[in-house]
Amino acid sequence: MHKCDGCTSSIMKSVAALVSTVFFASTVLAQATAPQYGQCGGTGWSGATTCPSGWTCTVSNPYYSQCLPGGTGGSPPPTSTVSNGGGGTSTTSTTAASGTTTLQAGYSFIRAVEDPNFHKYLQSEVLNTASDAVLGSPATAAQFQITNGQLIQNANGTTPLYATVEPRANSTVTKLKMSWSAEPDSGDAAGTFMWSGDTVEWSIPTIDRPQLNAWLVCPDAAGNLDVYINLGAYDYMTPAGCADETIHAYTGATATP
Structure with missing residues (x-):
């Protein structure tokens, strides 16, 4: 029978690497929690999407979800879209006219x-x-x-x-x-x-x-x-x-x- 002198050592190293990976992933997930009343989702949002325990990520509009009291935490539900009448989809519609005044430096x-x-x-x-x-x-x-x-x-x-x-x-x-x-x-x-x-x-x-x-x-x-x-x-x-x-x-x- 062929004897593998290094097998036990290799297996132990693999197990150690797996444990380290799981610990790192758990740490990242623990840190990726939005603050109370903080943003937790929306179109283009790249920050935390999970709320603290006792708070729920609540969709306000397609662009903004917020951690509000109630629930058990978690990510926001998917946002819905509505037809824009042109075969595609749109998250909002409006007929308001754009402004024509240019924003001055130092103002918003x-x-x-x-x-x-x-x-x-x-x-x-x-x-x-x-x-x-x-x-x-x-x-x-x-x-x-x-x-x-x-x-x-x-x-x-x-x-x-x-x-x-x-x-x-x-x-x-x-x-x-x-x-x-x-x-x-x-x-x-x-x-x-x-x-x-x-x-x-x-x-x-x-x-x-x-x-x-x-x-x-x-x-x-x-x-x-x-x-x-x-x-x-x-x-x-x-x-x-x-x-x-x-x-x-x-x-x-x-x-x-």
Whole structure:
């Protein structure tokens, strides 16, 4: 009988290599977990797609899925597509006109990324004036920057307008209306706007919000899409008639649908 003196050694090395590979793969999977309220999927997303235990990756639109409370974790379900009428498929459709104003250096457009307000853009209800903050057409999108905690609209390329948030009347109020003013808020009433990646957040020391990037869009009697700070739990305490949104910077040359 032929004797293999090196067989035992080879087998042990193979087993060790297999154990090392399994351990490495387990480590990678453990690290590939999105944070609570973090993005976990969407077209073009290359980051983590698994949520922590007790959280579910919830599809908001074809381009954005988010870890929200509830469930046992996991990846988002496949996104569905709809026919575009031309024999192919499309994930969204719109008839809104593109903007024609070129984005200025140091500024961003700001837009929603979820239905029913997908790619509607932040602006003034009465364009370029101190009026309610609304979402509207890309054709009339305003431009913004955040400086020293102030969200500033560059109205007409010359006159700055400042985002102001109404004071909270009492602890039962779950949404605060945002408007534009010629003067910024100051003192205890002034909250702080900030970027988190490309997402707009707002905080104030006197209010403990479960999610700093949670917004509400609520149509008024005239159909204007008024923008509010959402003080409640995102997607779980949505006031009647409103839609939960996150709003994001867009730095393309012009506002697009």
